[in-house]
Amino acid sequence: MCDIIWCKKCNTVNYLDPYCFWNWEGKVNCAECGEVYYIHMIQGHMYKGPEPRPGEKPDIHPLYADKPYDGYTNYPPGVEGKTRPYNCTPRHIYLGRADQRKFSIRNRPMRAWPQPPSAGIAGSQGFYWDIKKLSPEVWEEYMEKIKKGEVRDW
Amino acid sequence: MADPREVRLEDLPGPKSREELEDMKAPYEEYCRKLFDVGNEFVKPMALEGVRWLSCTMYIFTPHAVANLGELGAEVIKIEFPRVADPMRHTSPFNECYFYPLHDTRPKSGTGIGVLNANVNEYYISLDYHRKEAQEVLYKLVKMSDGLTECYRPGTFDRWKQSYRYLQEINPRFIYVWGGGFGYGPKAFGGSYDILGQAHAGLASITGFHEDFGGHPVKHSNWCIDWYSGTQITIAILAALYWRRKTGLGTMIEFSQVQAATRCCGYTVPLYGRFGIVRQRWGNWDTQLCVHGIIICGKSDYPDEKNPQLRNEARYVMVSAFNDPDFKELCSVIKRNDLYEKYKTHKERVRAEAQVEIYRELEKWAADKSRSEVVRILTEAGLLAAPVKNDKEVYESEHFRQRGTVRWMDDPMLGDVIAQSTYSTGLFSETPRRKFWDFRPVGADNIKIYHELLGYPISTIQEWYEKGII
Amino acid sequence: MAREPQEIEIKSRADTLKRRPWPVTPPPSREEVAKVYAKRKAEEFGAWCEENLWFQNVFEKPEALQGVKVLEVGLWRIGHKFCASLLSELGAEVIKIEPPEGDPMRQLTPFGREEYMLKDKYSGEPCGLEFIHEMRNKYSITLNLDTPEGQKLYKGLAARVDIIIEEYPPGYMDERGIGYRQLSKLNPKLIYCWIGELGQWGPEKDRVSKFGQWMLDPFGQAACSFIHNTGYPEDFMPRGSGGDPTRSGVWLADYVAGEQAAVNILAALYYREEKSHRGQFIEVTGAEALMDILDFDISWYGFNESIKARSGSWDPNLNQYAWNPCKDGYMMIGGQTDRLWYRIGMCIEKDLPVFGRLIHEDPFLKEVAARNALQALIKTYTLTSMWLRDINRVEAEEKLLEYEIAAGPLLYIDEVCEFPHFKYRPWVYTIEDEHYGTLLYATSTNSFQMRTPARVKWLGRPLGKDNGEIYQKYLGIGPRMQEVLKEKGVL
Structure with missing residues (x-):
């Protein structure tokens, strides 16, 4: 072999x-x-x-x-003493599965976690993310972030 | 005929109004800023408004050919197979990044960011061409559109009676594009991807470190040959639209992506044809200019960062000093005036052996310095040097921010997302490109197109949806 | 086109370096190819395509951009040259303006080897191949833009054309009173496109060194993260041996900028003709145009601060989608969806049963998205190369094509030029040039069209060859006056 x-x-x-x-x-x-x-x-x-x-x-x-x-x-790569580390990675952590986030790096909401089904007829969708209705807890968290000044322009 | 004795303002040379006077006086940079007016794109018209295009495409290559049109203002309808959809939707780097736009059939699996930027500003419908109902729908759309781009294996659309042979009968103005790997010929049915284009066309054989240095052929990052080839289709489409203004006739364009990668190999083909020389790889240096290459510095700019891309990789500098005075100055900066004495002419220093020696000396000099030190020292000496930037540095670049080519947008489906494309294809004074939205869920615009454009009753659409036709 | 095969006797090492004719063997015949179509029950469609798109018929058809006039004015770089080539291949009349001493790119040749430059048959003047290859269907005139007379003549030309493609350092033309700001007053319909590396304005705009040396590609590639993202990781091979960020072998940022400039120009032309009857100013840079096509990389940073890392010839987003070493080089295999992925597996398993055992039975590899994980790539490609090491590229291609897999050998340019499909279409072709003899060149990608295919009418042009025609036709300046101007250093 x-x-x-x-x-x-x-x-x-x-x-x-x-x-x-x-x-x-x-x-x-x-x-x-x-x-x-x-x-x-x-x-x-x-x-x-x-x-x-x-x-x-x-x-x-x-x-x-x-x-x-x-x-x-x-x-997997990088188990100490067992496997070689693979250093050329995009982050210091390696997940290998979906990184489900609710906020972008400037702390504004982005839809990167599973959503409840809510399409219209024949799968149609509008052009508006009604976050207040669909994910009120994320909206609240966002309001908190604004208050704390964590929401940035860049 | 104007009275020749009358002096009209518009006939006199020089500015015609105070505003124009100021424009003419403004420093050039300010003039450009004002003219391009970055950030206010939406108050200006779009070049291709009124053009309607059908996109029966997948992956990146053919979608990008159409996305260019969408960014320029054409109304694009992207047709995907129901549920299966564009395979690019499953693509995500190391399986880590997904968006979850609402989608009833597969709410948990998300859409990989591989599809990002490739199909912008489009309306999304679903349609299964295999079904007999599909043909009528497609023919209706063809009648009221300017063109179509598809990427199926050759003969597939013909079998479904929707190749140009059939569609030109329905709409003689129709412009039909097939984009794929090979086109007519012995390998007509060979499938193709970006990476195949790179490998097959010779581009990979000249990219990367030379075998003698221990190197292998390198794939250009990402799927950039897909994107690059797609743009050349857009050129063909726009030329065909221009020609159609004169004749009223459409055309068929057959475009092979593998060929596009050979097209950009510069002197490689004529050198082989005339002299039989097979061009090889030459790593991070330039075969035709020296000094004009990338060197490694001893220290990273971010030794304490967690991210390995910052900690280990922020060490490379692009250095360019190929003209005689530049090279002389460079040798004096690294205190190796003897190198200049040895390689006084460009012809001497661009030789392979000379390049090996010169770059080795440069790297020796940089061995105890960080990337930013090297860039600073060379720039202060009036020479050209720039860091090899990573994604973070591109994101943080004040240059790209001011030029609007990296910007955040609030996407109606994805939420907060960076737009790195569209605006970066160029600045326009009159008809700037812009991005309304990125991808949408499969069939998100079924009602808009099937009901509002084609007039099918909602109940029929509902029925088709349940039967899996759309 | 078909030629008799020529025998080359190889008796010594020196014989292997002899130039081979092109093509060494003739391309497949149309009858042979018709059989390929028939196998997939597409003989009728295949015949229709060949009849309507056949390369050798391009000169029987009109040109899409006939009547469109273009000035190309730039030095050193490929961007403006490629942009103008794309337009001239489609029929635009392109006039390349060079300073009296010529575009310095005429002097460039790999490793400074003058023996690989071509000599003009009449004057003996050498010219580099990179330059000649992009000098497609273009007229060459000389004009010194630093003299007042030169600027005046330039304005005269600018007043007559539809498009100017300019690539000089930022503000160079404006300082001389011949930039967009001034020319648009003379010719409001003018579409003016500036091409550069980083920009003509902004904090990191294009610079020249204190001795006047220009910034050339790969500065554009370096500025947009392309280089950082390309190359093998140090985990595979040491730095200095290829485990480094790597530039493209070609001036890719310039090519990408050139083609996007052509798109933008044609869109502006369409808009001008359809609606506004006015021109506009366009700016395209290599760094930004290349960033446009770096997939999602910058957006990915905005997602979770990931910084794209290089991954050699393996794609981090798709499995399988890579080339790996094989017996006689490198073999590219691609197929990501379940349907294709398992077909690759079936093909390999026939020769290498352990592949099926270790890959197909691993529950982790059953889900399409999970297969993109790093560990899945390592596993899949290690076993794939285990299969590849025993077979050469042609065998691998044959085996995989039987399973309808997108697969292809990594080819060097001699192999590219001899690849049957490429010869058949053809993607490289010869042209007899009046000045430089028979040249092999990469054909236009837009040549395969039903009505207005692109074409190459001539390749290469000695410096200032068209002064006579262009100055006479555009400005009414006759030969005697041209002599005077030449003496003054204007032409």
């Missing part, structure tokens, strides 16, 4: 992403059990390895790993 290391000890699949590992030589750890494997990859092919090198230190972690026999529980 290569491009992935399917760790026989713990049945974890460690993914070796193509751009980092396409031509690469060194030692990679298994994200689950920590077993260290030596690999030498040339043009995406495993020229040597994966050879277990117990007790040695890994040069690099995989970026992602999961366990297919365990309901695909996984190690």
Whole structure:
């Protein structure tokens, strides 16, 4: 197997992403059990390895790993000591799911959370967001923000 | 014929009124500001008012071809498949950003911001072309519209009897646009995306770091070749509208996006044709000018920020000093006058080996400096240098704010949202583009179009909706 | 167009560097292509398209912008050149005004190699390919705008044209009394478009260095976040080896500004003809026009302070939508909706069963939107390249096209020029130029139209070649007077 290391000890699949590992030589750890494997990859092919090198230190972690026999529980990027961090992200937090917000960065309401169905005939919609009626609690929060001076022009 | 002895004010040279006098005297920058009058676009007319266009489009490429028309004032009707809708609606960076305009069929899934800016100022209806009722509706719309843009696989609209072969019979003034990857020819049925255009057309092969530096071909950020190609369709449409004024005849335009990406490769094609040289990548430098490239500085401008894009990435500077005196000054700033002595002429310093040496020395000099220090030092020396800006810095740029090209708007569906497009396509003194609204829910204007424009009774529309025809 | 294939014998390394004829092999025949249409039951439609849109018929049809007169006045950059090309390809009469010493772009050539410049057959004057390639259907005249006589002549031309496309530093024309402010008085119908990198007004407007050097692209790319957002992350490869923000290989901001300028100009022309009978002033910049097409990036910052990060050849918004390395290069595969995504999977699974096992069975990857998560991209593309490393680009393309997947090899320019589809249409084509010999060029994207297709009538023009015709025709200045003006340094 290569491009992935399917760790026989713990049945974890460690993914070796193509751009980092396409031509690469060194030692990679298994994200689950920590077993260290030596690999030498040339043009995406495993020229040597994966050879277990117990007790040695890994040069690099995989970026992602999961366990297919365990309901695909996984190690996302950046689990300390397990997977490599992926630093080039748009924020310091990484969600991977909808960031449901009610206010834009200048604290004015934006419709970024699920709304109650309220379309007209055949799905038609007007051109007005009646926030006071549809989401009174957000309207109140907005009024609070205005009072506190948190609502900005930019 | 005017009496030649009479002296008329309008015949004399110079300004004709106090206002004009002031205009003529004003410093140029002030004159421009006043003329473009940013922020007051809505008091001016729109260039394409009265043009009606049908948009049977998906993704970014063909939608943008039509959005350009919408921004210029055309009335655009976007037709989506009921429920399925434009696949772009599911697209969101790392699955994180969705808007939730009211939508009864899928209230929980939201609309990804991938679709933002691509279909502005449009009316949204839903229609399933497979159904027999759809044809009558579409033909009616064609009769009262100026044109249509579609992006289905070639032959699909023909099979549904709504290709130009059929529509020109209904409306000879009709302008029909097909936009896709390939067009007629052996790969006619090949699908296409922005990224395919970049890869297939040669653009990717010349973008990115050279293989010898360990680099791979780089995809241009975003779907910018989609957008870029779409704009060229708009050019074809506008030219066809202009021609139609003379002849009253429409036309069919077949546009291949992959070709558009080859079109912008500059000397690449003629160089190959004449000399057999296959152009390669040259990273952040320029093949034809030196110094004219991007260097990395030792320190970020925001070492303490949480966001990695600020903390790690605010380190790059665009430096340009290719003319002899500029290069001389640059060498003196970095205290390497010997470099200037070595590469006195542009011809010498633009050679590959020279570039490698010069940029390496520049980066050495910048290794203990932050990005803003480098920009400041070079600017103070009278040279050209600019930071490689990120989205935050673009948002905070006073320049773009004053020019109105980054601005907030209160969208009737989305709420508070930044408009980075539309206004940034250009400033107009007479007919500025503007943005009324961004995307709307699928079928949001079904009543407006089917009932108010085409005259179908509400009950029929309701019935169609229940049957999934719309 | 069809040519006999020419054999090239490769006996040494030097032979591989020999120029190959174009095309090396002839394009597919129309009969072969008709079979492709027939396979999808579209033979009638395919034949109709070829009959009505056929490239080789462009000269049998009229030109959309016939009679529209344009002045192109600018140096160094591509923006104004591309804008004017788009109009001239559609039939506008474009006069390019250059200073007597010529547009400096005429001197540009990759890595300073003069052997890759073309010499005018008559004068021996060299000219760079980047310049020649954009010198489409344009007349070249010389005029020194720094002299009072030159300015007077320029006004004379401006009074006669519909459109001026200008690209000089901010206020340059205005200072000389020949900007929009003055010319619009002479010619109220004039549509005047200024193109630049950052703007002719505002706190960060276009600058020149203290020695007068212009700001050129990629300053525009740098200012709008395009460069910051392009390139591979450091997580994939080290900085300095490609793990950096990366500029486009071409002057992309200029191209984008040029095409938007053409849109704006044509809209203004339509408005002028239909309604106002007046011209207007338009300003387009590379930084802003490119920002217009950066999807939602700035809006995304306004949403939750996200700053778009570069992600190499993987798209952070779509899965699959990337190119990855394969046996002989890079292969692009795209398909996001369930229908397409599973088809890609089926195709790969045939050769690589573990793909099906690990991808299709993972519950996390079943939902279309969730597949855009970073971890899903890593997983999908790692396994996809596991398949790709064993096959080359053509094989991968064939296999994927069988499943109707949008897929294509990443091509270098020699491969682009030989790609059967591109040769068939054609997207690169040769033209015999009177001065520069036979040239291969990228054809106009608007050439495939039923009634008024765009076309390239000539390519490249020596400096001032059309002085005689244009000055005689537009201003009634004959050859003797032109000599006097030339001597004075005006022409």
